[in-house]
Amino acid sequence: MTDKDVEVKAPKIEFPVTDYPVKVISDTGVGRKDKILEIVRKHATINDNRVDERQSSTGKYTTIQLHIVATDQDQLYNINSELRATGFVHMVL
Incomplete structure (x- = not known):
């Protein structure tokens, strides 16, 4: 077995993840x-202390x-999509 076979x-x-980190890089x-x-x-609910x-x-x-x-994958997708649609957000991690 080679690395290509794996x-x-x-x-x-x-889900749910109560402390999910999101990093947004923007202008x-x-x-x-x-x-x-x-x-x-x-x-989503944001932990304002963090x-x-x-x-x-x-x-x-x-x-x-x-x-x-x-709460779910759709929520994360929607956050990412809406942030990217602003035009000033370059990356959401």
């Missing part, structure tokens, strides 16, 4: 953090890390 499967998430701009939090709150914001060394990008209560 099928690697992504680990299955068992830096006024009101963008508030818009990101507004979108996520439409879909919201962190950090700018890149050039100040061009901002990373917002937050923790949510994740």
Whole structure:
């Protein structure tokens, strides 16, 4: 058996997850953090004590890390889709 013969499967998430980390990388701009939090709150409960914001060394990008209560895969997909549709969010991890 070679490495090519081994099928690697992504680990299955068992929902609900009460402390699911979400990292959003976006352009830096006024009101963008508030818009990101507004979108996520439409879909999930956010642990407000665990919201962190950090700018890149050039100040061009901002990373917002937050923790949510994740209920299912559709919820995560909807959060990702709506954030990406803003035009200023580059990546959701």
